Amino acid sequence: MSVLVLDHLSVSRGTQRPLAEVCLTVEPGECIGLIGPNGAGKSTLLRATLGLVAATGRSSLAALPAAARARTAAFLPQGREIAWPLPVIDLVALAQGGRRTAPEVGAALARMDLAALAQRPASALSGGEQARVLIARALAQNTPLLLADEPIAGLDPAHQIACMQLFADLAANGRSVIVALHDLALAARFCTRLVVLAGGRIVADGTPRAVLTAALLEEVFAIRCHLDEIEGAPVVFPLAPVPRGER
Numbered sequence: 001m002s003v004l005v006l007d008h009l010s011v012s013r014g015t016q017r018p019l020a021e022v023c024l025t026v027e028p029g030e031c032i033g034l035i036g037p038n039g040a041g042k043s044t045l046l047r048a049t050l051g052l053v054a055a056t057g058r059s060s061l062a063a064l065p066a067a068a069r070a071r072t073a074a075f076l077p078q079g080r081e082i083a084w085p086l087p088v089i090d091l092v093a094l095a096q097g098g099r100r101t102a103p104e105v106g107a108a109l110a111r112m113d114l115a116a117l118a119q120r121p122a123s124a125l126s127g128g129e130q131a132r133v134l135i136a137r138a139l140a141q142n143t144p145l146l147l148a149d150e151p152i153a154g155l156d157p158a159h160q161i162a163c164m165q166l167f168a169d170l171a172a173n174g175r176s177v178i179v180a181l182h183d184l185a186l187a188a189r190f191c192t193r194l195v196v197l198a199g200g201r202i203v204a205d206g207t208p209r210a211v212l213t214a215a216l217l218e219e220v221f222a223i224r225c226h227l228d229e230i231e232g233a234p235v236v237f238p239l240a241p242v243p244r245g246e247r
């Protein structure tokens with residue numbers, strides 16, 4: 001059974017339409033990379049999916065009562081500053097009703113490389129460390145679906161890879177992930193499927209190999225890339241913006 005169904009989901013703000021007629025079905029085991037240039041509508045799509053912004057059309061998730069929604073999906077929003085001086089372990093334990101000893105809490109701390117920071121006030125950590133704490137909290141919620149808005153922004157390369165590997169592992173174990181990100185190389189390597197947004201609409205949807213073509217990268221992202229393959233996975237290396245006169 002599908003984890004999520006979006007049916008002609010649209011958001012309007014005055015005369016703008018940051019999300020237009022998005023239809024998407026997410027199955028268990030999918031790690032979906034949501035990609036697109038700045039302002040494409042990725043955050044708006046995630047928020048409308050959760051019912052956090054007014055939308056027309058239907059999101060099967062937003063249609064659930066609030067408690068069922070929280071059991072179904074964890075959300076990692078884009079803004080990640082932690083204001084409360086709560087110990088890291090207690091902040092992560094909020095995902096399990098405050099139970100520090102819940103196995104999900106220990107597992108999430110270990111998976112995000114936070115065991116050594118568990119007793120530190122979360123607000124006194126570095127930006128990247130705080131980002132990892134919030135990923136751990138979302139992970140500890142242990143939901144079938146995880147929606148993450150640019151979770152790897154600000155992480156060092158080792159933790160970026162570890163975080164994407166975590167999402168791929170969740171999917172391999174039958175959960176579903178939608179992750180908005182700008183790193184096309186990591187999206188290509190770790191996602192089972194890429195959904196490309198531009199101007200609030202889905203303009204491509206498929207495997208990384210099918211989606212990441214030179215033509216799409218030029219048209220949607222206005223970049224020229226070196227495309228290659230390593231160990232069977234597509235590799236994208238951005239080289240230069242397409243000159244303005246050629247767009």
Ligand SMILES: Nc1ncnc2c1ncn2[C@@H]1O[C@H](COP(=O)(O)OP(=O)(O)OP(=O)(O)O)[C@@H](O)[C@H]1O
Pocket residue numbers: 013018036037038039040041042043044045
């Ligand atoms: N609170 C808001 N009020 C009005 N317009 C907004 C608001 N938030 C976003 N927008 C507009 O909606 C459009 C989509 O924004 P959104 O944040 O969904 O894009 P995004 O793809 O997540 O971008 P980015 O990669 O920069 O995070 C943009 O044109 C943006 O300017």
